[in-house]
Amino acid sequence: MHTHGTVDQAAPAAADPAAEIRAAGLKVTAPRLAVLHGLTESPHATADQLFEAVSLELPGTSLQAVYGVLGAFTTAGLVRRIEPAGSAALFERRVGDNHHHIVCTNCHSVRDVECVTGQAPCLTPSDTAGFVVQTAEVTFWGLCPDCQNL
Amino acid sequence: MHTHGTVDQAAPAAADPAAEIRAAGLKVTAPRLAVLHGLTESPHATADQLFEAVSLELPGTSLQAVYGVLGAFTTAGLVRRIEPAGSAALFERRVGDNHHHIVCTNCHSVRDVECVTGQAPCLTPSDTAGFVVQTAEVTFWGLCPDCQNL
DNA sequence: CAGTTGTTTTGAATCATTCAAAACATGGTG
DNA sequence: CACCATGTTTTGAATGATTCAAAACAACTG
Numbered sequence: 001m002h003t004h005g006t007v008d009q010a011a012p013a014a015a016d017p018a019a020e021i022r023a024a025g026l027k028v029t030a031p032r033l034a035v036l037h038g039l040t041e042s043p044h045a046t047a048d049q050l051f052e053a054v055s056l057e058l059p060g061t062s063l064q065a066v067y068g069v070l071g072a073f074t075t076a077g078l079v080r081r082i083e084p085a086g087s088a089a090l091f092e093r094r095v096g097d098n099h100h101h102i103v104c105t106n107c108h109s110v111r112d113v114e115c116v117t118g119q120a121p122c123l124t125p126s127d128t129a130g131f132v133v134q135t136a137e138v139t140f141w142g143l144c145p146d147c148q149n150l
Numbered sequence: 151m152h153t154h155g156t157v158d159q160a161a162p163a164a165a166d167p168a169a170e171i172r173a174a175g176l177k178v179t180a181p182r183l184a185v186l187h188g189l190t191e192s193p194h195a196t197a198d199q200l201f202e203a204v205s206l207e208l209p210g211t212s213l214q215a216v217y218g219v220l221g222a223f224t225t226a227g228l229v230r231r232i233e234p235a236g237s238a239a240l241f242e243r244r245v246g247d248n249h250h251h252i253v254c255t256n257c258h259s260v261r262d263v264e265c266v267t268g269q270a271p272c273l274t275p276s277d278t279a280g281f282v283v284q285t286a287e288v289t290f291w292g293l294c295p296d297c298q299n300l
Numbered sequence: 301c302a303g304t305t306g307t308t309t310t311g312a313a314t315c316a317t318t319c320a321a322a323a324c325a326t327g328g329t330g
Numbered sequence: 331c332a333c334c335a336t337g338t339t340t341t342g343a344a345t346g347a348t349t350c351a352a353a354a355c356a357a358c359t360g
Contacts, residue, residue: 085233113275130295145280
């Protein structure tokens with residue numbers, strides 16, 4: 001290995017957003033870096049929330065650009081799109097692993113939940129009605145800590 | 151028990167739609183009977199599909215009426231509303247039990263899947279992040295029998 | 301059978317998302 | 331290092347699902 005020092009230890013993709021985008025076969029642009037940054041700060045954000053965040057960092061960016069970025073990222077496997085019932089689509093960077101979500105029935109906040117049994121697909125239906133199962137998606141609903149005292 | 155004969159054997163609610171609606175505290179109307187009928191024929195239907203079905207049975211019914219009926223039914227606990235990612239809301243009569251769904255990734259057809267472990271809530275997350283879990287919703291994704299040969 | 305209340309109609313607004321054409325910037329090439 | 335091809339963003343508008351609101355109407359109560 002032709003590396004030296006300590007900085008090189010960090011995972012390249014996670015540490016360098018630009019490299020991560022490039023590695024996905026996409027061109028590196030300011031809006032894309034800004035969206036990726038926004039997703040790091042808000043791990044479960046809507047297109048609109050990301051538009052707000054990106055607007056601060058990069059004024060003039062259009063909402064459609066954010067949608068475009070998210071679409072490209074999702075297609076490239078850089079981000080995952082989830083769609084909990086009753087709210088707009090949410091985007092998250094955590095991808096490739098098999099984790100699920102818990103959504104607050106009151107304030108709609110979302111948190112990650114590790115896979116229920118430890119591996120993907122972590123569940124197998126008893127009767128698949130002839131379907132060939134590809135994935136299992138689990139959404140837990142409940143009250144978040146903040147909404148329990150109301 | 152003050153019943154006699156054989157007809158009384160059937161469950162009142164399931165056998166008599168009007169009684170079922172009345173038992174839910176709602177007024178019995180033609181659009182409501184038609185929507186309930188439509189849901190019996192198509193166990194996982196969108197508001198629009200039900201509007202089509204109702205239109206045949208009761209021409210002149212408005213789409214908004216169907217939405218209104220479905221809203222009232224959902225609030226009353228007569229039907230359940232599910233929202234698989236990527237499609238409009240679906241409504242089903244099967245309610246009160248704990249069953250899940252499998253959705254075809256190709257044609258979006260939906261089938262019921264019995265509860266994975268047999269009772270509600272049938273799953274418990276390992277780390278709830280402080281949430282008080284109320285329900286677990288499971289959606290399986292895969293290819294339906296028809297879409298496997300393409 | 302008349303009144304009250306809940307329901308449906310009619311018409312329009314809203315939200316999230318996508319489409320399309322033109323202007324523009326990235327990254328490879330000469 | 332400038333240029334070019336392609337991919338990306340902007341701008342402007344359309345779409346689909348759903349909800350809102352006021353007026354007309356119909357179901358159950360007494």
